[in-house]
Amino acid sequence: xxxxxxxxxxxxxxxxxxxxxxxxxxxxxxxxxxxxxxxxxxxxxxxxxxxxxxxxxxxxxxxxxxxxxxxxxxxxxxxxxxxxxxxxxxxxxxxxxxxxxxxxxxxxxxxxxxxxxxxxxxxxxxxxxxxxxxxxxxxxxxxxxxxxxxxxxxxxxxxxxxxxxxxxxxxxxxxxxxxxxxxxxxxxxxxxxxxxxxxxxxxxxxxxxxxxxx
Amino acid sequence: xxxxxxxxxxxxxxxxxxxxxxxxxxxxxxxxxxxxxxxxxxxxxxxxxxxxxxxxxxxxxxxxxxxxxxxxxxxxxxxxxxxxxxxxxxxxxxxxxxxxxxxxxxxxxxxxxxxxxxxxxxxxxxxxxxxxxxxxxxxxxxxxxxxxxxxxxxxxxxxxxxxxxxxxxxxxxxxxxxxxxxxxxxxxxxxxxxxxxxxxxxxxxxxxxxxxxxxxxxxxxxxxxxxxxxxxxxxxxxxxxxxxxxxxxxxxxxxxxxxxxxxxxxxxxxxxxxxxxxxxxxxxxxxxxxxxxxxxxxxxxxxxxxxxxxxxxxxxxxxxxxxxxxxxxxxxxxxxxxxxxxxxxxxxxxxxxxxxxxxxxxxxxxxxxxxxxxxxxxxxxxxxxxxxxxxxxxxxxxxxxxxxxxxxxxxxxxxxxxxxxxxxxxxxxxxxxxxxxxxxxxxxxxxxxxxxxxxxxxxxxxxxxxxxxxxxxxxxxxxxxxxxxxxxxxxxxxxxxxxxxxxxxxxxxxxxxxxxxxxxxxxxxxxxxxxxxxxxxxxxxxxxxxxxxxxxxxxxxxxxxxxxxxxxxxxxxxxxxxxxxxxxxxxxxxxxxxxxxxxxxxxxxxxxxxxxxxxxxxxxxxxxxxxxxxxxxxxxxxxxxxxxxxxxxxxxxxxxxxxxxxxxxxxxxxxxxxxxxxxxxxxxxxxxxxxxxxxxxxxxxxxxxxxxxxxxxxxxxxxxxxxxxxxxxxxxxxxxxxxxxxxxxxxxxxxxxxxxxxxxxxxxxxxxxxxxxxxxxxxxxxx
Numbered sequence: 001x002x003x004x005x006x007x008x009x010x011x012x013x014x015x016x017x018x019x020x021x022x023x024x025x026x027x028x029x030x031x032x033x034x035x036x037x038x039x040x041x042x043x044x045x046x047x048x049x050x051x052x053x054x055x056x057x058x059x060x061x062x063x064x065x066x067x068x069x070x071x072x073x074x075x076x077x078x079x080x081x082x083x084x085x086x087x088x089x090x091x092x093x094x095x096x097x098x099x100x101x102x103x104x105x106x107x108x109x110x111x112x113x114x115x116x117x118x119x120x121x122x123x124x125x126x127x128x129x130x131x132x133x134x135x136x137x138x139x140x141x142x143x144x145x146x147x148x149x150x151x152x153x154x155x156x157x158x159x160x161x162x163x164x165x166x167x168x169x170x171x172x173x174x175x176x177x178x179x180x181x182x183x184x185x186x187x188x189x190x191x192x193x194x195x196x197x198x199x200x201x202x203x204x205x206x207x208x209x210x211x212x213x214x
Numbered sequence: 215x216x217x218x219x220x221x222x223x224x225x226x227x228x229x230x231x232x233x234x235x236x237x238x239x240x241x242x243x244x245x246x247x248x249x250x251x252x253x254x255x256x257x258x259x260x261x262x263x264x265x266x267x268x269x270x271x272x273x274x275x276x277x278x279x280x281x282x283x284x285x286x287x288x289x290x291x292x293x294x295x296x297x298x299x300x301x302x303x304x305x306x307x308x309x310x311x312x313x314x315x316x317x318x319x320x321x322x323x324x325x326x327x328x329x330x331x332x333x334x335x336x337x338x339x340x341x342x343x344x345x346x347x348x349x350x351x352x353x354x355x356x357x358x359x360x361x362x363x364x365x366x367x368x369x370x371x372x373x374x375x376x377x378x379x380x381x382x383x384x385x386x387x388x389x390x391x392x393x394x395x396x397x398x399x400x401x402x403x404x405x406x407x408x409x410x411x412x413x414x415x416x417x418x419x420x421x422x423x424x425x426x427x428x429x430x431x432x433x434x435x436x437x438x439x440x441x442x443x444x445x446x447x448x449x450x451x452x453x454x455x456x457x458x459x460x461x462x463x464x465x466x467x468x469x470x471x472x473x474x475x476x477x478x479x480x481x482x483x484x485x486x487x488x489x490x491x492x493x494x495x496x497x498x499x500x501x502x503x504x505x506x507x508x509x510x511x512x513x514x515x516x517x518x519x520x521x522x523x524x525x526x527x528x529x530x531x532x533x534x535x536x537x538x539x540x541x542x543x544x545x546x547x548x549x550x551x552x553x554x555x556x557x558x559x560x561x562x563x564x565x566x567x568x569x570x571x572x573x574x575x576x577x578x579x580x581x582x583x584x585x586x587x588x589x590x591x592x593x594x595x596x597x598x599x600x601x602x603x604x605x606x607x608x609x610x611x612x613x614x615x616x617x618x619x620x621x622x623x624x625x626x627x628x629x630x631x632x633x634x635x636x637x638x639x640x641x642x643x644x645x646x647x648x649x650x651x652x653x654x655x656x657x658x659x660x661x662x663x664x665x666x667x668x669x670x671x672x673x674x675x676x677x678x679x680x681x682x683x684x685x686x687x688x689x690x691x692x693x694x695x696x697x698x699x700x701x702x703x704x705x706x707x708x709x710x711x712x713x714x715x716x717x718x719x720x721x722x723x724x725x726x727x728x729x730x731x732x733x734x735x736x737x738x739x740x741x742x743x744x745x746x747x748x749x750x751x752x753x754x755x756x757x758x759x760x761x762x763x764x765x766x767x768x769x770x771x772x773x774x775x776x777x778x779x780x781x782x783x784x785x786x787x788x789x790x791x792x793x794x795x796x797x798x799x800x801x802x803x804x805x806x807x808x809x810x811x812x813x814x815x816x817x818x819x820x821x822x823x824x825x826x827x828x829x830x831x832x833x834x835x836x837x838x839x840x841x842x843x844x845x846x847x848x849x850x851x852x853x854x855x856x857x858x859x860x861x862x863x864x865x866x867x868x869x870x871x872x873x874x875x876x877x878x879x880x881x882x883x884x885x886x887x888x889x890x891x892x893x894x895x896x897x898x899x900x901x902x903x904x905x906x907x908x909x910x911x912x913x914x915x916x917x918x919x920x921x922x923x924x925x926x927x928x929x930x931x932x933x934x935x936x937x938x939x940x941x942x943x944x945x946x947x948x949x950x951x952x953x954x955x956x957x958x959x960x961x962x963x964x965x966x967x968x969x970x971x972x973x974x975x976x977x978x979x980x981x982x983x984x985x986x987x988x989x990x991x992x993x994x995x996x997x
Contacts, residue, residue: 013283021354044595045557045595046561046598048558075522075526077525081463081469081522084518107277107310118384118420122423122470123419123420124380124416124420126415
């Protein structure tokens with residue numbers, strides 16, 4: 001695979017993963033052109049097209065287009081399934097994923113992608129294994145935080161050669177951790193209110209709809 | 215529902231993102247971003263050392279801004295700090311930043327590489343994975359230099375965890391793609407092949423991809439993988455769906471792994487071992503059989519996965535091209551897909567059939583589907599599917615169905631998309647020429663092409679039709695007649711005028727007997743289009759007029775009137791003016807004999823590979839050969855060039871053999887043969903001019919060192935040309951003169967396919983000339 005792009009119906013890039021070395025300008029240009037080409041296609045058209053000297057495979061999930069550019073000899077149908085598997089992974093991780101998740105947690109989307117695809121090829125095709133790896137990594141972080149909270153001084157020493165000071169916010173992160181869900185809600189409510197005030201936030205409805213719903 | 219991020223939710227980041235999203239306009243967005251950038255900049259420069267969390271947050275914000283499309287030029291140092299941290303999330307963000315914003319600052323690269331090295335050596339699998347991911351994502355040359363030797367070791371070490379092995383395998387794959395020379399083959403290759411037998415299917419998947427790429431670089435090292443791959447594949451294909459547990463995808467057993475194994479097998483020819491080959495055939499037959507079974511699930515994912523394996527298996531069958539039964543079965547399967555409900559499958563079937571059509575075993579089977587394909591061409595709504603149908607028609611064309619296919623393609627051309635027209639034009643031209651039994655049909659087809667898609671008919675196409683008409687006597691009259699009739703249409707394309715002008719100029723006499731196409735009528739017809747045409751076409755028409763003067767003395771006066779008019783003689787374009795003046799003069803002063811010799815009918819063109827085919831292969835703009843038009847202009851200019859002063863040529867003994875391998879074989883219309891030497895493009899033109907210029911073929915002198923006197927005398931009028939030629943050797947001369955100074959180059963061309971040895975050339979200077987030679991002759995570069 002050469003690259004993968006995720007973009008909204010308005011053409012905004014939500015995620016871009018490049019598996020070939022290209023300059024920044026080049027990447028932007030390619031991305032723009034491909035996005036325009038795909039957005040110009042009608043609904044019932046085939047999922048594959050030839051573009052430049054590449055094959056492009058794309059599929060739309062709710063408001064997001066997932067688009068991969070593969071090489072001449074790659075198998076198109078299996079790439080479609082790569083896309084689907086990635087959406088499944090996101091879905092399982094975020095719980096009924098929608099575009100907003102990918103916007104606000106873009107770094108997680110990249111991490112999940114890295115666990116699944118590397119160097120343009122699928123490395124682990126078992127959904128459970130990928131999710132387990134990600135959860136393990138998350139656990140690692142929670143354990144460290146937990147340790148830090150329980151043993152703030154000892155924790156500092158038990159960390160190997162870390163030159164950063166543990167800030168106050170870390171020590172009170174217990175409340176943060178516990179009330180994760182509440183943390184996100186205020187942000188969401190903020191945005192929602194603005195929408196309700198009559199200011200047009202055009203993507204709201206589509207972006208919060210689950211990717212699997214259509 | 216935006217989910218809980220397990221781990222640190224960076225609140226500041228979320229707020230920033232929603233701020234950006236709420237910006238009403240682009241300017242507001244930029245303002246907000248700049249504000250944030252200033253904030254981050256000051257924080258980074260600040261006295262207080264930032265804690266890990268804040269650093270992480272800011273670096274993440276920078277990343278977000280970059281991904282929005284703005285440029286970021288700072289933050290790398292902080293990211294490098296992050297990745298050296300021990301906290302996993304900080305490391306993650308640090309690595310992500312580095313992977314996305316690649317920086318070529320060498321100090322930073324050193325630091326990054328150090329960080330990665332530490333992580334690789336840390337024996338902590340999560341950290342190792344992170345660093346391997348980063349190397350795979352960036353894959354720069356510096357990283358390859360630093361790590362390409364270590365990664366194979368990690369890959370085959372016994373105590374490496376499975377997840378790390380996977381990452382290492384694909385990381386090596388990426389490094390091999392970007393810097394293949396830095397990945398050395400070693401004793402680890404055998405161990406990598408052995409990974410195909412690993413229990414963990416993820417490891418097998420990654421290893422298969424790696425081996426596929428490496429096998430293309432050095433196939434011998436990985437030959438043993440073929441048998442292992444076949445064994446694995448047959449185990450998968452015959453397994454029950456519960457065996458593979460989580461690797462079963464919607465009731466299809468390990469589709470990704472199967473596809474990869476099949477890809478790997480395509481790197482090698484069919485196995486020689488009979489048992490192995492039998493097993494593989496069995497495997498492929500099972501896959502083909504499964505395609506016929508009723509589907510186990512209604513979901514599209516199931517059918518996609520199943521068909522992905524099927525298509526890859528068909529690709530393997532085509533690649534091996536050795537089992538007729540399998541090929542025919544594959545063809546039938548694809549034939550079924552041609553009429554499937556799903557567009558994707560129709561598209562893929564058309565594409566696969568294209569490759570099938572070229573195999574001798576299945577060519578006939580493919581042809582049976584011609585009606586379906588033609589139907590697809592007419593009824594498909596998706597332009598990419600129609601395009602595949604055109605490709606397939608082109609591939610399956612042979613003598614029996616050529617006329618039908620060309621007719622269909624022509625009618626499709628009338629409604630085709632502009633972007634694909636040129637390709638279709640080229641294809642029709644190639645097909646028409648290849649399968650023409652009756653060349654009148656060929657001429658008709660090309661003229662139709664010009665009529666339907668004149669703009670997309672490139673020069674190669676109509677050069678070719680002229681070339682063929684000139685070479686074949688039987689079709690010349692027909693061509694003249696058809697072209698004449700076509701020109702009478704009220705609005706005809708300029709290319710048609712070009713073709714018509716040329717053909718009537720050469721062969722107008724063949725139809726002049728008929729009163730409807732008498733010379734005067736022909737001339738009037740051509741001249742009526744004259745003012746509508748561009749300059750090159752007009753130049754061509756002027757040449758046609760002078761040919762008319764030669765062919766039909768009765769219209770001489772009329773044509774001379776036209777040539778004499780101010781619009782020609784004082785035309786703003788130099789070429790047209792020159793032609794008008796010269797042709798007018800030629801027609802007045804030359805006697806009929808001289809005129810007849812000068813304007814003799816074009817000799818047949820030498821047979822070369824069609825340049826249209828070459829163009830079709832590249833599909834990237836016109837070829838860069840001197841076209842027939844320019845070459846003809848060169849010729850005519852040389853004929854009428856005034857005497858250039860005598861050129862002194864005294865050539866010493868020609869050498870016996872030549873070491874240089876200049877190939878002066880550029881032809882008029884075809885692509886050059888073996889590549890010309892450096893600095894030789896001008897040279898090549900020179901030789902081709904002289905090769906085709908003279909009306910008589912060059913004398914092949916006996917292979918001795920004497921040089922024919924005739925060849926010398928030609929150089930009174932010409933600066934460049936061939937001095938001597940025989941089966942082995944061609945000697946050419948090029949000279950340039952300025953006032954009282956002159957320079958001569960002598961070129962030795964090797965006409966055989968073997969290299970000559972012991973070449974030497976000497977120049978003997980008789981006393982008379984010695985005083986005149988300013989620089990002693992020296993051998994030029996060998997090329």
